Amino acid sequence: MTTFKIQPLARFAGASTSIRRPREITHFSYDDDRKLYPLSDRSLQYYYPPFIDAPGEPGHGRPPIDLSNGFETFKKHDDSIDEHLDSLLETLMAHEQEEGQRVKSDVVTWRGIMTKIMTAPFDLFNEFELNATCFQGTVFIEENHASKAADIKSQRDNSRSHNRGGPSQEMMQYWGYKFESLALLSKPWAEATREEIENRDAKPVDSEAQYCSIVTTGIGGTSMILGGEVDAVMGAKPDNPNDPIPWVELKTAQQPVTQKDDVKYERKLLKFWAQSFLLGVPKIIVGFRSPDGHLLKLMEHETQKIPSMVKRQGQGTWDGNTCINFAAAMLDFIKSTVQGDGVWRIQRRQKDGFIEAFQVDGVDPKSIVTPAFRAHREQI
């Protein structure tokens, strides 16, 4: 077993190491039955402001929006199914076949996994349990699904005992998706009818459909292929594929009232920032809500300005450069540890000041990198 110390953080402070701007190389969609469409943008959504009754908003004067509306018909994705890296690899394979060449990278993983790694220095409750394997010099990293399922269950049990009488964890999760459906259109503005725009509150909410962007990016000496969901585009994707895409990330958060709430929100901003930074999402739109789930107002953040805002005007609960430098060092650690055949477990337990890596038996490397993807990479 090898360990990587998180503390002391001072060794990651200072200017940030080099970063490669994330560029979308390809993408895929899941439809509302979770059917995968590699290379398709059929589930791409377009941002159009929700109608909130607040001064200056397009919905000023309208009745308040209850984010609980339609909870009974929520079509929720079943996260007890282990999806591994399958859709990412299937799409990458289709893309490489189309291009006739492979996309080189040191690491292939989901954006959500990199978010957990990046935020580890400042998020004491952050836990992860990953499986990693090396194939042809590239490290593929997935979540160990058994631990993820246990994690979801314990979060649920926890919130049941803490939230007696208050909204359930399921309801609060629904609010996030409901906000998305109030703020999105399935067509560009110009093609959407007034009816579609006006009737978004009546639309059933589902968390099965997704548009996922696959990007190449890099932190320090490590190049990566990352896949992750993007909520929407502002306007449209640019014609020139080299131009940055005006992506929008939507979030909900309880409207901060007290100073304690401000600190809580600042900690949330760490996750919002890291998640969006990794895919190159330039804008985050937060729907502030009341404790009982009424939408109160919108707040826009430019992703790249969040770290300096937290440092200058906030309580300084986290530092973006430290996260980037930590991630670079962590990736070096992973590359030097995960070599040859076999599967490594990379884990961080709550409040631990270190990350552990050790080889595990009983996890088939082919469950991480599929036989079809291996065969494809052996040929191209």
Ligand code: A3P
């Ligand atoms: P909010 O975070 O806005 O409340 P995302 O913001 O990543 O697009 O995810 C959309 C919604 O999925 C979230 O809305 C939240 O309701 C739910 N969600 C995302 N990640 C989650 C997690 N780790 N645990 C529980 N719910 C999550």
Ligand code: MG
């Ligand atoms: Mg999303």
Ligand code: MG
């Ligand atoms: Mg979102």
